Amino acid sequence: MYKVVIADDRRMIRQGLRILLSGQAEYKVIGEARDGDEAVEQCLMLVPDLLLSDLKMPGTPIIEAVKFIKEKLPNIRIVILTAFDESEDIYIAAKAGVDGYIMKDTEPEQILRTLAHVMEGATIFQPKYNSVESPDSRGISLGLNKLQGQSAHQLFLAMLASLATIACMLGSVYWIMNRTVDSLIFCTGFLVASLLVWGMYALQLRAIRVNPLAKHAGLYGTFLFILAVSVYNPMNIREMWVLLLSIPLIVSLITSFRYYLYASAAFLFIFFIFNFMESSSSLLDREALVLSIILKHLFALGSVALGLLIQHSLSQLGEKLQAASFQKQKQQVIHMLECFISVGERKTQTSRKEIGEMSTLLKALVKEHGEVEVHEWEIDFLSLLHFVSRVKLPDYMFEKEGRLSEFEFEVVKEHCFMAKELCQDIADFQFIQSAFLYHHEKVDGTGYPYQLKGDEIPLLSQMLGLVEVFQAMTTPRSYRQAMSEHEAYEEIQKLNGLSFREDIIKSLGKVIS
Numbered sequence: 001m002y003k004v005v006i007a008d009d010r011r012m013i014r015q016g017l018r019i020l021l022s023g024q025a026e027y028k029v030i031g032e033a034r035d036g037d038e039a040v041e042q043c044l045m046l047v048p049d050l051l052l053s054d055l056k057m058p059g060t061p062i063i064e065a066v067k068f069i070k071e072k073l074p075n076i077r078i079v080i081l082t083a084f085d086e087s088e089d090i091y092i093a094a095k096a097g098v099d100g101y102i103m104k105d106t107e108p109e110q111i112l113r114t115l116a117h118v119m120e121g122a123t124i125f126q127p128k129y130n131s132v133e134s135p136d137s138r139g140i141s142l143g144l145n146k147l148q149g150q151s152a153h154q155l156f157l158a159m160l161a162s163l164a165t166i167a168c169m170l171g172s173v174y175w176i177m178n179r180t181v182d183s184l185i186f187c188t189g190f191l192v193a194s195l196l197v198w199g200m201y202a203l204q205l206r207a208i209r210v211n212p213l214a215k216h217a218g219l220y221g222t223f224l225f226i227l228a229v230s231v232y233n234p235m236n237i238r239e240m241w242v243l244l245l246s247i248p249l250i251v252s253l254i255t256s257f258r259y260y261l262y263a264s265a266a267f268l269f270i271f272f273i274f275n276f277m278e279s280s281s282s283l284l285d286r287e288a289l290v291l292s293i294i295l296k297h298l299f300a301l302g303s304v305a306l307g308l309l310i311q312h313s314l315s316q317l318g319e320k321l322q323a324a325s326f327q328k329q330k331q332q333v334i335h336m337l338e339c340f341i342s343v344g345e346r347k348t349q350t351s352r353k354e355i356g357e358m359s360t361l362l363k364a365l366v367k368e369h370g371e372v373e374v375h376e377w378e379i380d381f382l383s384l385l386h387f388v389s390r391v392k393l394p395d396y397m398f399e400k401e402g403r404l405s406e407f408e409f410e411v412v413k414e415h416c417f418m419a420k421e422l423c424q425d426i427a428d429f430q431f432i433q434s435a436f437l438y439h440h441e442k443v444d445g446t447g448y449p450y451q452l453k454g455d456e457i458p459l460l461s462q463m464l465g466l467v468e469v470f471q472a473m474t475t476p477r478s479y480r481q482a483m484s485e486h487e488a489y490e491e492i493q494k495l496n497g498l499s500f501r502e503d504i505i506k507s508l509g510k511v512i513s
Contacts, residue, residue, distance in 0.1 A: 001025070001027065001028050001091070002026055002027050002028070002049040002050050002119055003028055003030045003046065003047075003048040003049050003050070004021055004027050004028065004029045004030065004040045004048055004049070004050045004051075004052060005029075005030065005032070005033065005039065005043055005046060005048040005050070005051050005052070006018060006029060006031070006032050006033070006052050006053075007019075007032070007033035007034075007035075007036075007038070007039035007042075007051065007053035007054060007057065007062070008033075008034075008053070008054040008057065008081075009034050009035060009054065009057045009058060010054075011034075011424070012332065012333065012336070012422055012423075013054070013104070014032050015422050016336045017029075017081070017241070017420045017424065018032070018421075019340070019391060019418065019421070019422075020108050020111070020112070020340065020343070020391065022392050023343070023347065023391040023392050023393060023394065023395075024397070025394055026111065026119075027050075027115075029253075030046050030048060030050065031045075031046045031048065033053075034057070034058075035057045035058040035059030035060070036057055036059040036060030036061060036062050036064070036065045037059040037060050037065075038059070039053055039057075039060075039062065039065050039069075040050065040060060040065045040068060040069060041493055043069050043072075043073060043076065044069075044072060044073075047073060047076075048076065049075075049077060049119070050076070050078075050079065050115070050118075050119065050362075051069065051076060051077070051078045051079070052079050052081055052115075053065075053078065053079070053081070054080075054081060054082055055080050055082035055084055055089060055093070056082070056084065062294070063092055063093060063096045064081070066078055066093075066096045066097055067096050067097065070096075072098045077099045077100075077118050077119055078097070078098050078099050079098070079099060079100035079101070079102060079114070079115060079118055080098050080100065080101045080102070081095055081102050081104055081111070082101070082102075082103065082104060083103065083104045083105075090125060094125065097334050097391060099122075099123050099124075099343075100114055100118040100123065100124045100125070100126075100277075101124075101125040101126065102114055102124075102126050103126065106126065107339060107342065107343070108339050108340055108343050109342055109343060109346070111128075111225070114126060136243040146457055147449050148252070155248070158201055160197050161194055161197035161198040161201055162195035164190050164193040164197055165190075165194040165198075167190040167193075167194075168187060168190040168191045168193075168194050171183065171186040171189075171190055171191075172187050172189030173283070174186065174187070175187045211354075213241070230510050241271070241274060241275060241296055241456070243358055244267070244270070244271055244274060244300075245299055245300065245303040246303075247263070247267045247306055248260075248263070248264055248267055248303045248304045248307035249303060249304075249306060249310065250309070251263045251264075251267075251307065252306075252307035252310040252311050252314070253310065253314070257311050257315070258310075260307060260311055262309065264304045267300070267304070268300060268304070271296075271297070271300045272297070275293055275296055275297070283392040296500075312366075326428050327424050329382075330377075330426075330428075330429075333381075333386065333422055333423060333426075333429075334381065336422070337384050337385060337388045337422075338384070340388040340391050341355075341384075341388060343388075343391045344387055344388050344390050344391050347390060347391060347393070347395050347398060348390050348398050350396065350475070352387065353361070354387055354471065354475065355383050355384050355386075355387045357382070357471065358383040358386060358387070358467055358468070358471055359379055359382075360381035361467050361470070361471070361511065362379050362382070362383060362463060362464060362467045363376060363379050364511045365463050365504075365507055365508055365511055366379065366408045366460070366463060367465060368507045368508075368510050368511050369463070369503070369504060369507040371459060372426060372459045372460050372463070374431070374460060378431065378432055378435075380433060381432060382432060382436060382460075382464055385418060385419055385432075385436060385463070386436070386439075386468065388418075389415040389416075389418045389436075390415065392411075392414055392415050392418065393411060393412065393415065394411070397411070397412075403466065413440075413448050413449050415440075416436065416437050416439070416440055416448070416449050418436070419432055419433045419435075419436065419437065420433050420436075420437060431460075434458055434461070435458055435460040435461050435464060436461075436464070437449070437461075438450070438452060438458055438461035438470065439461045439462075439464040439465040440465060441456075441457045441461060441465070442457075442498060442499040442500075443457065443462075443497060443498065443499065443501055444497070444498050444499070444501060446498075447499070459504070462500055462501055462504050463504060465500070466492070466500050466504055466508060467508075469492060469495075469499075470485075470488055470489070470492060470508065470512075473487075473488035473491060473492075474488050485512050489508070489509055490511060492505060492508070493505060
């Protein structure tokens, strides 16, 4: 048996590979890593026979890690499983000593065949040769990827610091040409501002991993920068209070609603103090001064209101993006499960038609019973997941006749956790996770994995378990004939109050009648 360490920064990919390999007697997954550093640590500590790794991960570049691991563990086999098929990446990987290079969208059966050949000593590279990018376009691409990896707060701080730096450079030219006190003040003011904001940007990049509050450095930087420029007024602009009005607008773009309210309160306080100090030296008469102060504060309130409108618009946009992100995650999980269908058919000697049949029957049962609110895609997903979950079981168990041993029964229980393993980080999958996790629980408390009783078991779990039993009875197997629907229903009625609730069994009877 080959010991395997899986390295990928995406948990879903790691779990998918673990599921694929756990169903093969030749492999045993002994460790997982989320980045290059963990991959090195796991390999040196566990000494696996195979490292199956992504190409682009945080931490130590995997190519550098490969060189180091190969030096310490010369007998280890290393296979890269990636979405990148650029010729430059392939060349660098081969030069570093990688034994295999496979694309992530390769069929699971082909991945297993490739791993088998690699473990026998072969070196296999199976990229999809796309058109090769020019060095310039690749450089631009890398630059854009780095920008996409920055948060909105980091990008805003970088933009603010860049503007201050440009102003400082222009001020330097102005000072060299004129050598006046005003030009020196202008240059010095923006130099201090640029150093301050660049410092906050660097601090945020380092501190955000340790302290989540560091992401609000953009908020602090905005306040300090605009306040310093407004008070210092290096250009001697008379209506400098107008610059302060930009604070709520800018802050609304880079922070949450709660922090926006804090920032707005601080802004109104600072604006009041600023105008009080300015009015004390004003030459306007009393009536004109009062009118000026009132108008300025109305503008300030309008700026805060406009910031609230921006916050509301961003909130709506965020909800749309979150929904789009969920759809993308859902499609990724479904695509991964669909890739395992052929493996499930081979292992169980059954047909993928069972997925559609289970989905149709479960939808009809849910509709007939009427007490469960569930989307059709969730039922389709549960049916797909149920079929694919069998790949976690060893091949021989599908041909074994008679009772399972205690060890084999423990192995069977593991398939209940497949939804949790794949979708744990996706909040909108919680309902599906619980439905699948408990579908082998029985109302008398003798089920698994947690021996739940009665109403402790979710209704959808009961329905999924009932449809599974009914489908198993009415589907022919190599070791027995299929029952008729009537015969299967009679057997299921005997499980009333033991395995399933009476009302659910009656609903099934109405569906099949």
